[in-house]
Every structure is written in C-alpha cells, then in structure tokens.
Amino acid sequence: MSRRRAHIAMVGIPAVSHVLPSIEVIRELVARGHRVTYANDPVMAERIEATGATFVPYDSGLPVADNNWPDDPIAAMDLFLDEGIRALPQLRAVYDRDPADLYLYDIGAYAARALAESQNRPLMQLSPTFVGWRSYEKDVAAHLWALPGADDYRAKFTRWLAGCGATTTDMDVFPGRPDHALALIPRAMQPHADDVDTDTVTFVGPCFAGRGDEQTWTRPAGAEKVLLISLGSAYTNRPGFYRHCLEAYGDLPGWHVVLQIGGHTDREELGAIPGNVEVHRWVPQLAILHQADAFITHAGMGGSSEGLYTGVPMIAVPQGVDQFMNADKLVELGVARRIDTDDATPEALREALAALVSDPEVARRSARLRDEARAEGGTGRAADLVEELLG
Numbered sequence: 001m002s003r004r005r006a007h008i009a010m011v012g013i014p015a016v017s018h019v020l021p022s023i024e025v026i027r028e029l030v031a032r033g034h035r036v037t038y039a040n041d042p043v044m045a046e047r048i049e050a051t052g053a054t055f056v057p058y059d060s061g062l063p064v065a066d067n068n069w070p071d072d073p074i075a076a077m078d079l080f081l082d083e084g085i086r087a088l089p090q091l092r093a094v095y096d097r098d099p100a101d102l103y104l105y106d107i108g109a110y111a112a113r114a115l116a117e118s119q120n121r122p123l124m125q126l127s128p129t130f131v132g133w134r135s136y137e138k139d140v141a142a143h144l145w146a147l148p149g150a151d152d153y154r155a156k157f158t159r160w161l162a163g164c165g166a167t168t169t170d171m172d173v174f175p176g177r178p179d180h181a182l183a184l185i186p187r188a189m190q191p192h193a194d195d196v197d198t199d200t201v202t203f204v205g206p207c208f209a210g211r212g213d214e215q216t217w218t219r220p221a222g223a224e225k226v227l228l229i230s231l232g233s234a235y236t237n238r239p240g241f242y243r244h245c246l247e248a249y250g251d252l253p254g255w256h257v258v259l260q261i262g263g264h265t266d267r268e269e270l271g272a273i274p275g276n277v278e279v280h281r282w283v284p285q286l287a288i289l290h291q292a293d294a295f296i297t298h299a300g301m302g303g304s305s306e307g308l309y310t311g312v313p314m315i316a317v318p319q320g321v322d323q324f325m326n327a328d329k330l331v332e333l334g335v336a337r338r339i340d341t342d343d344a345t346p347e348a349l350r351e352a353l354a355a356l357v358s359d360p361e362v363a364r365r366s367a368r369l370r371d372e373a374r375a376e377g378g379t380g381r382a383a384d385l386v387e388e389l390l391g
Contacts, residue, residue: 006390007035009100010053010126011091011112013083014041015064016233017302018106019048021128021184024207025104027051028383037100039091039112058090062108067234074149081157084110088164091115102390113174118165122389125181126382129301129322132176133195141172180389182382185301186308186373189329202385205376206305208286215284217291223256225293227353228312230285232300235319236262239269241344245296248349250274258288286310294357296349299327299338308335311370313356313363317344334365 008029012019019040030036030052038053041060048055062083063069070076088111095115103123105112116123133139144150157171168174179200187193187203219226229245231238242261249257250273257277261267267279285303289295289310297303299316304326307314314336316327330336337352356362377384 004390005033005035006101007037007098008102008104008386008390009056009095009112010036010038010104011087011109011115012038012040012044012106013062013064013108014043014060015062015108017300018108018128019044020302021305022104022106022126022207022382023047023051024379025126025182025184025382025386026053028379029386032383032387037094037098039087039094056091056094058087061086072147072149073144074147074153077144078149078153078156080108080110081153081160083108084114085160085164087111088114095119102386104386107176110175113168113178114161114164114166117167123178123180124386124389125178127181127183127201128185130185130190131181131183131196131201133190133192134197135192135195136176137172139192182385184382185305186369187376188308188333188369188372189301189304189326191325191329203376204382204385205373205378206309207379207382208306208309215287217258217284217287219291220256224254225256225357226288226291227255227257227294227296228260228283228285228288228292229257229296230260230283230303231262231298231317231319232303233262234300235298236260237264238319238341239265241317241341242270244344244346245349246270246274246277248346249277249353251276252350258283258292260285294353299323299330299336301326304330305373308333308366308369309373311366313359313366315339315349315352315356317341333369335362335369 010026026036036053037056038048039056039058042057045055091111099119103112103116103121104126107127154171161169161171161174181201183201183203184207186205249255259277259279260283261281273279286306289306289312292312295307295312296315298319300323314330316330316336316338318324318327327338331338337356339348339352
C-alpha cells in the first residue's frame with residue numbers, strides 16, 4: 001500500500017501500441033492502493049478494466065480501427081490536434097467534477113495537459129516511443145515546419161492553446177516538452193540519448209512486469225529453435241510477405257515457426273501451411289519471445305523493445321512511420337538485420353536468419369542489451385517515480 005492513496009488519472013489514445021507500453025504501470029499503481037481512472041475510447045475498455053482501473057470513456061476520432069492514417073506528416077499531426085480539441089470537453093465533463101491529484105498522459109493525448117494545467121495539477125507524460133532531445137527542433141522539427149500546411153497547423157494549434165485553459169501556450173513546447181516524462185523504452189533505442197534532458201525525462205525501460213503472468217505459450221517438443229514472425233497490430237495486411245516467409249522457413253530443419261497475421265489477412269490467402277508453422281491472428285508475443293531464438297519484426301517501438309528485453313536477435317522489416325529509424329537503430333546496435341519489404345524474398349529471409357543466429361557477436365550484444373534494458377527498472381521504478389511526483 002502506498003503511503004498516500006491518491007486519485008491518479010491516465011489519459012490515452014485508442015491504439016494498442018500506445019496502451020500496452022504503460023498498462024503494467026497502471027496495474028501496479030492500482031495494486032499500490034491508488035484510485036486510478038483511465039480515459040480512452042471504449043474500444044480499449046476491456047484492456048483497461050483488466051488492470052483494476054476505472055474506465056472513463058471518451059469518443060475518439062483517430063483512425064485507429066482501419067489504420068487509415070494520411071501519408072502527409074502535417075495532416076497526421078493535425079489529426080492529433082483535432083483529437084485534443086474533441087476530447088477536452090469530454091474530459092472536463094468528468095474531471096472538473098472529480099479532479100485527479102496527478103494526471104498521466106500519452107504523447108498523443110494533448111487534452112490531458114490542457115486539463116491538468118487548467119486545474120493546476122501535476123502531470124507526467126508516459127512516452128511509448130523515443131523522446132525529444134535538446135536539438136530536436138533543429139534536427140527534425142524545422143524540416144516539418146517547412147512542409148505545405150505547416151503554417152496553418154501552427155496557427156490552429158496556437159489558437160487552441162490560447163483558449164483551452166492551458167498555461168503552456170507555446171505550441172513548440174506544449175506537445176513534446178513536458179516538465180516530467182517517463183520514457184518506457186530501452187535507452188539504447190533513443191536517438192541522441194546523450195542529448196536528452198534528464199532533468200525532465202527518465203528512462204525506465206520496458207514495463208513488462210506482470211504481463212507475462214497472463215500470457216502462456218508452450219514450446220513444441222522437439223523444436224530445436226523457434227522463430228516468431230509478427231508485424232505488430234497495424235501493418236498486418238501483408239499476405240505476400242507472409243507467403244515468402246512460409247517459403248523461406250517452411251520445413252526448415254530444426255525450426256518451429258510462429259506466424260502472427262493480425263486482423264487484416266485471412267489464413268486462406270497464405271496457401272498451404274507447412275507442418276512446422278503455426279498461424280494465428282494474435283499471439284502472446286512476449287511469452288513466445290522468452291522462448292524464441294529469432295524474431296522477425298516490423299520494428300515498431302513495442303516489438304523492438306520486446307526483442308531487446310528478451311535478448312532475441314531480430315530481422316527488421318519496417319512498414320511505416322518510425323519503424324525505419326528503429327530498424328536502423330537495431331542494426332547499429334548489432335542485434336538485427338534490416339530487410340525492406342520489397343527485398344524480402346524467400347532467399348533473402350533465409351540467408352538473413354542463418355547469418356543472424358550463427359553470429360556469436362550478435363548473441364553477445366543481444367545478451368548485454370537485454371541485461372541493460374532490465375536494469376533500467378521497468379514497472380516498479382516507473383510507479384515509484386509517479387508516487388514521488390505525488391509527494
């Protein structure tokens with residue numbers, strides 16, 4: 001039990017890749033005796049209520065159900081701004097009557113910061129991906145602001161900040177410069193890690209403690225090595241890629257293959273399934289990785305973190321957004337090979353696996369990074385820092 005029972009509110013967005021990284025922190029805070037409320041779209045209610053937190057529904061406008069995100073980065077950013085504008089009055093209807101002692105929020109939940117600042121309550125960002133560094137505006141943001149539509153977006157954001165009750169009215173600061181942030185990723189995955197302001201950001205590493213308690217997977221008897229293939233939750237409509245994997249690894253001596261195809265590909269599109277392959281829409285990924293010898297991943301931050309946390313060598317096949325940068329980072333760390341989708345022929349996939357698992361240096365680096373990721377503290381340390389901010 002915590003020294004002081006408090007009302008802690010988490011505000012998220014309805015994307016699995018944004019909910020899972022912090023879900024165990026929420027579970028831990030509930031276990032420590034806090035009253036935790038969690039605002040999100042009803043599509044996430046079941047996952048959230050399983051932690052013991054009280055679910056607070058709001059209606060989201062983000063296109064997470066069909067993954068219909070615009071390719072234009074300014075248009076994609078505008079969706080999150082519109083989400084904040086849409087969500088704030090819904091959150092006020094609940095939290096103006098029942099203010100939290102502390103607000104936690106996802107990087108895409110702009111309304112949470114506006115709400116907390118208007119109530120003069122402490123807040124902490126829980127980042128499921130890399131955070132900004134001191135020269136981020138010069139290195140990255142300046143290129144975005146030169147794109148068509150950027151001026152209109154900045155003006156719209158500034159107008160909203162002026163009238164939403166936030167005390168931080170600089171739109172260059174508001175989205176990515178919180179006073180307190182927990183980075184829920186291995187520090188090894190952070191670009192320019194030495195240039196991150198550690199007075200405001202703490203790397204606690206992946207927060208997986210507890211998730212394995214509800215995930216089980218049994219390694220088949222006789223399986224000498226296990227390969228997991230997963231493109232995450234969003235970019236799963238890749239039947240051609242899956243067929244290439246089946247051709248590359250089907251009946252490969254000594255290997256048992258677990259293939260996750262997600263919600264957008266039908267098993268019938270794959271053709272004949274080799275005897276050493278099991279195919280599922282969804283799998284208990286972390287439980288399998290604890291027993292796996294190799295991992296083919298889209299290099300989302302969640303999958304990359306799980307691969308590092310379990311010390312499993314990876315073949316990175318990036319599909320979109322930050323995954324290309326993550327894939328290159330994994331290669332730089334010496335624990336992965338990158339193959340772009342168009343180059344992922346059966347021959348290239350088979351050769352990459354053979355080279356990866358036979359390289360002792362890859363094994364050594366994977367083990368070292370696994371130990372470093374676990375030493376960052378994870379769930380327990382994250383919950384400690386939340387309580388520390390409560391005072």
